[in-house]
Amino acid sequence: MNQTGLTGETLLELRQVSKSYGDLHALSQVDLTVPTGQWLSIVGPSGSGKTTLMNIVGAMDKATSGTVLLDGVELSQLRPKDLTTIRRDTVGLIFQKFHLIPHLNAVENVMVAQYYHSMPDEAEALAALTRVGLAGRASHRPAQLSGGEQQRVCIARALINYPKLILADEPTGNLDAANELIVLDLFHSLHAEGTTLIVVTHDPEVARQGQREIALDHGKVVSEVRHG
Amino acid sequence: MAQTARRAMFFRMVTRSLTRRRSRVVIAVLAVAIGATTLFALATIATDIPRQMTREMRVYGGNMLVLPADGQTAFDIGLLDQVDQLIEPDSLIGSAPYRYQTVRLNEQPYLAAGTDLAAVRAISPYWYVEGDWPAVGDEILVGQDIADWIGLVPGDLVELVAAAPQDGPDPASGSTASGSAPAPNQADDADPASHPTPASQSGSASPDDPAPTDDLLASDLTAFFTVSGIASTGGEEDSMIFLELADLEALTQVEGVIEAAEYSIVLNGGQVSQLAETISARIPQVSAAGVTRLTRSDSYVLDLLQGLLGLVTGIVLALTMIGVSTTMMAVVAERRNEIALLKALGATNRSVEQQFLTEGLALGLIGGLLGCGLGYGVAQVVSWTVFHRSVAFNWWLALATVALAAGVSYAASLLPVRRTAQIDPALVLRGE
């Protein structure tokens, strides 16, 4: 496996990041540094703030306090419009519930990400589907695909614009063992290409795939483990 | 290149959303279509029925007659200039003077009408003429019955014989014929004297001049004419002879008087009556009357329809607006997750709004098109049941309806679509 910080550069740095919903502290004073190319696993009990952290890192939500530096940009200073640009250019998202657009077929769902990023290119979108093993399912709509296949469409969509950072929130939570393996294989190949991965999971087996694993509890980083 | 690909993808997203989310789309389209149907049907009836009736009036002939004042049998043709001044030039389709004279053809007396044949043709396009309308002087039209009786065909040369005028023809006293309308047009309120009585046989103005009633006399006037065509209308015209007024004047050696003038004016019944009253009042030598062909109930319903059109348009537009706007609210609420996802993928508020507004516009277009089809059906049914006639499909009206439906639908989508800006992309990971 690769060593931590392939190039030694830092892609993501959180300093004293807190997020409150009224009295509830979803995150409190989190410090976290993720070097470019690292595969980081995040574990923790339900309600510990994992998704909250992902939303902040993915430029979909703003921290209540603290600073978030993603690829050299301070996110907490940005206007909504610039956050949109960060989401578009820097981040690829994979969810537990597969979140595809129901009235578009597989290849069109991938092309949507191209459309908002730069320019839709059906051949390239088909190549991405081929990479996740769905060449034959390009014209199927989400309702006509299995859960594992839907998740693979999401992965194809997440990697289509070559994002520096892929955020996956329980990507294998709804998958059987066979599909879990396929997804992990894809993560391994993305990692090998140098993509930075942050994967939230409840599954210790999945968490072990990362180079580094942190555990959250009550909005705080409570432990950190290095694998391999 | 990039722009084309982006536009193609945009189009693809919108059409997929419309064609694959049928139940929602159907409701929204119906909301628009019902409004468009009502509007198009009503507008079609309110514009086409009166148009048809006006046109029919033209086909049947004029809609106003100018006759000599009470007690007179003829009037000076110069008075028509005064009449013309009272009519809006734009509304006048045509007018034709008439003077009647009994002439003999093959020893038989027939009623001849001296008129302006080009004007007659314009006012009464329904006349069927075998051969040609007279193009030059010395040509006449002969009614079908006369032609059958004598065996005339276009191109025949005939001799018309008229009695010589009495001494000192006086236009006011009327030496030609008794008051009568141009044959096909019996004015409702005009003197019901049906067939014009031939001048030569009516009471003479100067009793000391014995009027010859026998065969060709030395004092008889004759002229030769070419039969250019045989006219057939199914009415009294079939037993008449038509020639240019100037030719009749030359034949009879009486000039400047006529017995009637027929007008075709683009005005409704009420307006024509009003005009006729004005004419009768301003020019005492003549008496004008409208020729009404619509039944009172028809024109009442039409007036009502046109009055309602404005009111109903407003109501229908408001209802359509509410219907579309409510549906779009529901659509936006229903697609919160999809909108959040688009934003998470990097869609700007603007591009999301643009997509939903385009959908709103497309729903309006489809609803408008559907409304034109349905509305035409409704208009046809209503028109048949109420007016016993069919309506024509008006493309301009259809275009206006579709444009209005699309515009209203777009406007109604503006407010709901604004709400997409408030949808938070963080929703996606929360996974509701």
Ligand SMILES: Nc1ncnc2c1ncn2[C@@H]1O[C@H](COP(=O)(O)OP(=O)(O)OP(=O)(O)O)[C@@H](O)[C@H]1O
């Ligand atoms: N929009 C919100 N408004 C109020 N409270 C919120 C909101 N989003 C999250 N929370 C609260 O913040 C805390 C952290 O939530 P978060 O979704 O980050 O947990 P999580 O670690 O992802 O849990 P799970 O494993 O169940 O997905 C929870 O107590 C949650 O109820």
Ligand SMILES: [Mg+2]
């Ligand atoms: Mg979560």
